[in-house]
Amino acid sequence: xxxxxxxxxxxxxxxxxxxxxxxxxxxxxxxxxxxxxxxxxxxxxxxxxxxxxxxxxxxxxxxxxxxxxxxxxxxxxxxxxxxxxxxxxxxxxxxxxxxxxxxxxxxxxxxxxxxxxxxxxxxxxxxxxxxxxxxxxxxxxxxxxxxxxxxxxxxxxxxxxxxxxxxxxxxxxxxxxxxxxxxxxxxxxxxxxxxxxxxxxxxxxxxxxxxxxxxxxxxxxxxxxxxxxxxxxxxxxxxxxxxxxxxxxxxxxxxxxxxxxxxxxxxxxxxxxxxx
Numbered sequence: 001x002x003x004x005x006x007x008x009x010x011x012x013x014x015x016x017x018x019x020x021x022x023x024x025x026x027x028x029x030x031x032x033x034x035x036x037x038x039x040x041x042x043x044x045x046x047x048x049x050x051x052x053x054x055x056x057x058x059x060x061x062x063x064x065x066x067x068x069x070x071x072x073x074x075x076x077x078x079x080x081x082x083x084x085x086x087x088x089x090x091x092x093x094x095x096x097x098x099x100x101x102x103x104x105x106x107x108x109x110x111x112x113x114x115x116x117x118x119x120x121x122x123x124x125x126x127x128x129x130x131x132x133x134x135x136x137x138x139x140x141x142x143x144x145x146x147x148x149x150x151x152x153x154x155x156x157x158x159x160x161x162x163x164x165x166x167x168x169x170x171x172x173x174x175x176x177x178x179x180x181x182x183x184x185x186x187x188x189x190x191x192x193x194x195x196x197x198x199x200x201x202x203x204x205x206x207x208x209x210x211x212x213x214x215x216x217x218x219x220x221x222x223x224x225x226x227x228x229x230x231x232x233x234x235x236x237x238x239x240x241x242x243x244x245x246x247x248x249x250x251x252x253x254x255x256x257x258x259x260x261x262x263x264x265x266x267x268x269x270x271x272x273x274x275x276x
Contacts, residue, residue, distance in 0.1 A: 001095065007083070007087055009098070017072065018076055020072050024069055024072050025069075027111050028065065031065070031115060034117070035062060038061060043183070044059060044185055044186050044187075044246060045189060045245070046185075047244025047245075049245075053241075053247055054246070054247065057248065058247065059186035059246040063248040064186070064187055064188055064245070070242070071107040072104070072107070074262075075102055075103075075105035077259075078102075078104075079098065082101065086270065089274065090273070091270075092150040093146075093151050094147075095159065096162075099144075101140075103136045103139060104258075109133045110129075110133065112125060113126065113184055123181035123182065126190060131177075134174045135171070135174045137243065139166060139167070139170045140239075141239075142166045142205065145209045147209075151212060151225060151228070151269075152215040152216040153215075153220070177192045178193040179193070180192075187244055206236050209236075210229050214226065222272055227265075228265045228269055230264065231265025232261065232265055234260060237261070238253075238258025239258055240254075241257060
């Protein structure tokens with residue numbers, strides 16, 4: 001992929017994220033007034049950091065809605081940041097970091113659940129939205145992993161083939177998973193099967209991504225990649241919190257970790273390639 005083609009993708013991503021924000025705001029007028037009427041669901045999210053914040057605070061649907069808007073704003077601001085930093089800088093790993101950033105805009109699909117409770121449309125659409133959301137989450141995660149492979153020197157220069165491999169791997173994960181459209185948690189996440197397997201997959205990808213950037217520090221002879229690894233760690237912690245939170249504390253923590261981590265890793269990657 002040429003530099004101009006990559007920049008076109010960045011611009012498309014910015015417009016896509018802006019469109020999602022507008023749709024979210026429009027949907028807010030419908031769903032927010034109904035939150036006080038939604039029956040309480042006993043099941044709370046079981047994400048790693050949610051276990052901590054969930055014990056401190058009770059669930060709040062307004063906090064979940066705010067977290068979804070923050071995720072969309074993060075995608076929009078993140079793409080603006082990436083386009084500004086790397087418009088003229090040929091950086092192989094930044095395209096995959098952009099995929100990771102854009103994937104958060106699809107967290108808006110979680111609003112299908114309160115919309116279904118409000119409008120009572122067929123649960124089939126809930127399952128479709130849940131699969132698309134699951135695809136976006138793992139595609140973003142695998143993209144960040146590929147960025148680490150790029151940084152560590154593995155030959156993934158054929159961008160189209162790399163994207164195809166990521167897409168196929170993600171489809172294999174998301175298409176066969178059973179999803180119960182009648183069972184959801186207080187973070188507006190539908191419950192899917194094989195949850196423990198997916199959690200371990202996320203942990204494995206998290207660890208290997210960190211290792212890849214640390215290896216890049218050794219291979220490239222640049223200590224800046226150690227800081228990139230720290231940024232990746234912070235961003236992935238924020239990802240876990242924001243995707244699984246059902247309270248105000250989690251929403252604030254999630255967007256703070258995710259935003260700072262992304263800015264930190266992008267600034268360090270830009271600094272590395274600025275001097276190449």
